[in-house]
Amino acid sequence: MSPLTINAREAATGPVLEITGELDYTTAPEVREAVDRLTLTAGKLLVLDLGGLGFCDSSGITALLAARNLAMEQGGDIALASVPANTARILGIVGLDRVFTIHPDTAAATAAS
DSSP states (O other): OOOOEEEEEEETTEEEEEEEEEESTTTHHHHHHHHHTSOOOTTOEEEEEEEEEEEEOHHHHHHHHHHHHHHHHTTOEEEEESOOHHHHHHHHHTTGGGTSEEESSHHHHHHHO
């Protein structure tokens, strides 16, 4: 089991959270707390870089949705970057690939907005 690490940084488009490790029932609250600490302003883009994600269960998916809801409530937007194949497959199965904007990497996500 890989511990979850979350590194936050700012890009010109808004905050970027790099999430590494396993996003599951025990670690999903950490993502929610990290997102809650962000200041999102109208028109800004929150990018969740999932390139280092080794595992994501339904609790992790729920945390991603909570991040989306918060970004939208604050007038911003959200994008996922570097989504691992196994997580992308799950997002596709449940139709969330049509809810989230997904980019191949953070550079593409921040350039697209």
